[in-house]
Amino acid sequence: MPLLAIVALAVVTYSFRLVGPLCRGRVTLPPAATVLFADAAAVLLIALAATSALTNGHDFAGWARPAGVLIAGILAARRAPFPVVVLAAACVTALLRLVGVA
């Protein structure tokens, strides 16, 4: 990850943050745009979670990792506290690997 990429992401991110405070009272954002941004973020995150749970490079990641992510999803859907979600996922995956499940 080159420094230039980090700086580029930082500049883009900061400009998103700054537009609202700079335009206050002069420009408004259509509600449809707000909804679209939120949906795009949700779609990206779920796709990211799915690919990083199931794949390693171009290949299947094995069963231990998706099993942990599944537990995380169930716990998160049941509104378990955030630390519980993450630690439970890691424990499930680690235990599965300990007993020989890849």
Add this chain to the structure above:
Amino acid sequence: MFIILNMSPLWRTRGSASSRRSASSRRSGLLRGSGLLRGSGLLRGSGLLRDVALVCVADGLVGLSFGATTVAGGLPWWVPVAMSLLVFAGGSQFAAVGMVLAGGSPFAAVAAGAVLNTRLLPYGFAVADVVAAPERAGGGAATAGPTTAAGLRGWLIRLLGAQVITDESVAFALRATDPERRRSAFWTCGLMLFAVWNVSVLLGVLAGSVMRNTNALGLDVMFPAVVIALALPALADLRTRFSAGTGAVIAVALTPVLPAGLPVLAALVGLATGWRPRNSGSRANGSPTDGSPTDLRREAVDEPTGER
């Protein structure tokens, strides 16, 4: 921070604290301070401090795992540290690093992170009034140029405040109603999160660089687990759920054939499957003049009830 969408999983942990908070913050209204940078918000009302501290603990864990997984994946120590200081948006940090670690190009990583952070744009509109300097927040700040000392200070505060616009600080700000309380909630949460996030990432980097065989510890599952927990609250809407499901199938199906990073971006095609004009009644009934994200505002109102 980053955290991404609305970090409602975090709110969950402080449901009981929230109800106590409303009583204590009413009492503490008399103690309202004046100087923003003197930390009046930090001193007023232990309820706010307690709630913010709980969010900081949860985000601290995320920061630890971000720092640890990034260096365990093979990236140099300064990458997570610089990202946390400069980008300060956890979801996009995880996304960008995850794509690079999976072999994706830095360009795709920046693109994915940027799309994730577009939500900060409506956030900025929603909290524009509290990001401004307090003495000008009543009105007219938008027209004040950096011509006087006070004007210059106001602009500096606004530039600094913009950097601490995060899911959490915005949610805290929108939860309060009167301007002074909104401001102290925003700044308290924003500044504390900035400190906690960067320190925890640094600690994670230290931990990750001494650990061996992190996969045996299940560390590789932390990233998708964090992302799932962050994204789930945004899936309350059936249409969004459909878009996300379609996008995930597209991304996974394309992973064996496309260069790393691109499948996740291709998932945005899923947006089209769920998109249809919505009736504006339920979503757009906020204040049409300030373009606030009414979703967030509604959640901010609901949240103290502990429903989420």
